[in-house]
Amino acid sequence: MEAPRLAARDLACRRGERLLFRGLSLELSGGQALHVTGSNGTGKSSLIRILARLLRPYAGEVERSGTIGLLDQTMALDEHLPLGRALAFWRRIDRWPDRDDATGERVGQLGLRDLMDVPVRYLSTGQRKRAALFRLLGQGADIWLLDEPLNGLDRDAVALVEALVAQHIASGGLALVASHQPIAVAGMAVLHLPDYAPGVDA
Numbered sequence: 709m710e711a712p713r714l715a716a717r718d719l720a721c722r723r724g725e726r727l728l729f730r731g732l733s734l735e736l737s738g739g740q741a742l743h744v745t746g747s748n749g750t751g752k753s754s755l756i757r758i759l760a761r762l763l764r765p766y767a768g769e770v771e772r773s774g775t776i777g778l779l780d781q782t783m784a785l786d787e788h789l790p791l792g793r794a795l796a797f798w799r800r801i802d803r804w805p806d807r808d809d810a811t812g813e814r815v816g817q818l819g820l821r822d823l824m825d826v827p828v829r830y831l832s833t834g835q836r837k838r839a840a841l842f843r844l845l846g847q848g849a850d851i852w853l854l855d856e857p858l859n860g861l862d863r864d865a866v867a868l869v870e871a872l873v874a875q876h877i878a879s880g881g882l883a884l885v886a887s888h889q890p891i892a893v894a895g896m897a898v899l900h901l902p903d904y905a906p907g908v909d910a
């Protein structure tokens with residue numbers, strides 16, 4: 709496998725009439741993690757969408773090698789299905805490797821064992837987030853783009869996410885985490901998005 713890499717050069721992001729940021733550059737390779745911080749509305753989610761190539765930057769470019777695993781606020785799980793069946797859909801799409809042991813272990817690790825028969829629409833915010841993490845782990849992607857992964861999680865689950873990110877980078881993956889909450893991962897760099905300054909509009 710080629711070592712993953714994610715680089716952005718001189719990015720600018722415009723939303724409506726506002727230039728959220730400009731001149732933003734970053735470079736990450738396998739084994740590295742970056743915490744993107746900033747107040748509400750500074751463009752953390754927009755940056756993640758640009759890096760995932762779901763949003764075109766106003767200026768600048770993104771280069772990457774490696775597969776992307778995106779975890780954001782939209783949870784692509786069928787609300788009407790029991791969680792187990794909703795996740796089985798992704799198992800087929802993502803072609804999760806046939807590692808039943810690891811899958812069973814993850815179900816327990818993420819506290820999902822008793823929830824597999826519960827319709828997705830009845831799950832709490834934190835339970836949904838745990839389910840989304842389960843899918844992320846199943847994807848086996850090189851590059852993790854995590855948008856507010858700690859929202860709705862209790863203390864134990866926050867510690868678990870921190871451990872999962874640490875494990876991911878220790879095994880050669882790369883992670884970029886946008887979060888207004890502190891996240892403790894050894895060696896993680898920080899990129900702070902500044903507050904909106906009307907004077908910088910294009």
Ligand SMILES: Nc1ncnc2c1ncn2[C@@H]1O[C@H](COP(=O)(O)OP(=O)(O)OP(=O)(O)O)[C@@H](O)[C@H]1O
Nearest residue numbers: 723724728746747748749750751752753754755888
């Ligand atoms: N499609 C859109 N059109 C116009 N403006 C948008 C659009 N999407 C987002 N915005 C605006 O862009 C700004 C940045 O949004 P974004 O979600 O990237 O911020 P954020 O830093 O992730 O915020 P939060 O911490 O609240 O999640 C916000 O002011 C938002 O209202």
